Amino acid sequence: MSLIDTDLSFDPRDPLFPSPAPGSAPAGPRWSVQVFTTTNGYGLRPAEPLVEVDRVRVRTGYASLGQQRTVDAGAVDVEVRAEGGALTWAITARHDEPIKAVKLLLRGLPADRLAEGWWAPNTGRSQLHHERFQLEHPSPDWATPWVAVGEEPRCSTLSVRDPQVRRHVLHVNRPAHSPEPIVELVHVPAASARETTCRVPEIRFRPDADVDADLDEHLSFTERAHGLVPWESRTDVPDWLRDVALVVTLHGQHWTGHVFNTFAQMSEALRFVARHIDPHRALAYLPGWEGRYYYAYPNYRPGPDLGGDEGFAELARTARELGFRLMPMFGGHGANAVQYPDWERAVMRNDTDRYAELLNRPDWDSDRSGEGDQVFLNPGEPGFRAHLVESISAIVDEFGVDAAFLDTVGYYFDDPRHDVFDGYRLLVAELRRRHPGLVLAAEGWWDALSGLFPLSQQWFGTDRDLRKPRVLSRYARTTGHLAEGAPGPGSTGVHEKGFIPRPPDVAREGHLPVVSIVDDTLAEHSAELGAICRWAAENAPPQGTVFPRITP
Known part of the structure; x- marks a missing residue:
């Protein structure tokens, strides 16, 4: 079973918080946050947000997913700003354990645009993503962490402004416990740099976007962040x-x-x-x-x-x-372990460093089983x-x-x-x-x-x-x-x-x-x-x- 098909078998009962109104538009989507360590996942405790004209602030502690108990392990600070017709989320999570992921959950995006489907800049022109789907960056499937929902010219856009190369996941689904689709945007800090504090890079949502201008703004940020040259x-x-x-x-x-x-x-x-x-x-x-x-x-x-x-x-x-x-x-990356005796020093390891990731094992000889000696090595290891x-x-x-x-x-x-x-x-x-x-x-x-x-x-x-x-x-x-x-x-x-x-x-x-x-x-x-x-x-x-x- 693929990761996109797995889900909780119960309602996590995430408390939902408001967004300020971006410009003359109506109030933005309702949102919540989940935080994950290598041992468990956590929701937020219900809290009274501080609501101002152009921003919403929330500081709260943790609860178990499903809200059966509170968990005294740290706190999450979130500020949502409305500026120039866009909403931006600044999220800082602190936990007693190193944090492996932080998820922003959005509900209440425009129903008509959700029905029209999602697309990324590198999505095929005739393709749209509907209902349940998942995109991951960095990956050839999601070339840059920017996505639009709706058919042009009426689109909403969602993007991540990350100055580093780190994993981001967009997952859209309507689970059985929800009357509406839930849009998840997951930030995954590098496993080599996990800490007990995680500052999520800026997440930006524009409900009524000039799509080309918004994409060009995102690409300009990407150029500066990663040194891209025309x-x-x-x-x-x-x-x-x-x-x-x-x-x-x-x-x-x-x-x-x-x-x-x-x-x-x-x-x-x-x-x-x-x-x-x-x-x-x-x-x-x-x-x-x-x-x-x-x-x-x-x-x-x-x-x-x-x-x-x-x-x-x-x-x-x-x-x-x-x-x-x-x-x-x-x-x-590829290597035959027989040909490269030092493979264990360089082999890709899982994110907790407990086992080798044995990836991509084609059936080269058509015996209907993957070959046993193909390993993936990491060019980050100096020897390889x-x-x-x-x-x-x-x-x-x-x-x-x-x-x-x-x-x-x-x-x-x-x-x-x-x-x-x-x-x-x-x-x-x-x-x-x-x-x-x-x-x-x-x-x-x-x-x-x-x-x-x-x-x-x-x-x-x-x-x-x-x-x-x-x-x-x-x-x-x-x-x-x-x-x-x-x-x-x-x-x-x-x-x-x-x-x-x-x-x-x-x-x-x-x-x-x-x-x-x-x-x-x-x-x-x-x-x-x-x-x-x-x-x-x-x-x-x-x-x-x-x-x-x-x-x-």
Whole structure:
């Protein structure tokens, strides 16, 4: 059962407090707060709020969820302000135990807008969230903690102004004990920095929003907080990347040992592609180049079954002569415990540091069971980060590759020993120090992550037709996922998804088209491959295209 489907089996009987009226609008939503430690969850005691013209203040202690008893463990201070047509919540919780989460609960949002549905900037244009759903940031599913409810132009907006990278959860549901939907916004302090006092970053609700102005205001805050730089001003984007019109995925070796393309066959594929698109406008992406995909992780050397060092060097020479750029794939977290004996030092730990988080265990060999030795390691751990730096640097120095792709870094983990985002930041900083011209790419994207990686893959299965594409295109570019099916029946190559028919090509702001090449592509589907390359060349934005800037 997923976390979104779990809930209390009783009414927590949260006391509800009023909000001041934002401007000329009627009074805002009723609200309450819950506080969580690693041992229990707590509601607020009923209290008389201090109500002023433009603010409401509440200071109260704790009660058990359900209000069966009071709990003498600290207090919560909340101030709700009305200013400029918006409501802002400032919440400070103090507890005898370290606090792992604080939840703001809202009731009484406009019923007509709730009925129309919720959407985030990176929600697909044709998608809306209704009834019970959950969004989590940081995540490719919720790229920045801003959300709207209702169809434009009549929307309400809710956002979190957090200067740090920490987890936030939006959960909407109407439990059996409630006559109306409850909107929950949960702030989760980093497990590595839990304290007995938690100051929740500012939460802002605008009942009648100019949606674009409100989003731009939020993005301006995000830029300042996370050092985001507009695409046209980024110093980590070389001119050649600005002109890429197509990503060509050259699949190498599957986990089982099946070879889709040797390095010689990859060179042949690049020669074919060069007849249909200017190679200077194409980026060749290499998953499974290190040998058995994921099985060899994190040992990154050219796979012997594909041609070894000599074959990889010849591929690099061919690419340079034709004008292509090469981007081999590295695991941002993934490792085979057999290949990396020191895995326990770096493995992701749960938020209380009591056990290893054994994540993402695909069934690579189709025996209908996940493989047992795949672990996720934290680049925040100095030893594993150094291993990644040295591995990537060796390939750059020896073969002159132009970019490095880091698998799975769109995941955010709350490892109490090492802050994972700080690990990403230090990894990127060291690689850029050693290789100033090296392009770094990530699987998945969200606001602060786009500040580190100018290029990403769109998270698997997510819609590319974004409601507000500037949340991406202002800062970075993204492309289709590794698992996007190849021409023909849709082989996903080294990925574990089997066969997925390739979606139609549609030009999207900030998105680079992708085409995959597997073992039968040139032999049986070359006409389709050539047509895709020509389409990409014809539909690419002009070289040097700049998308509209944000005007706060």
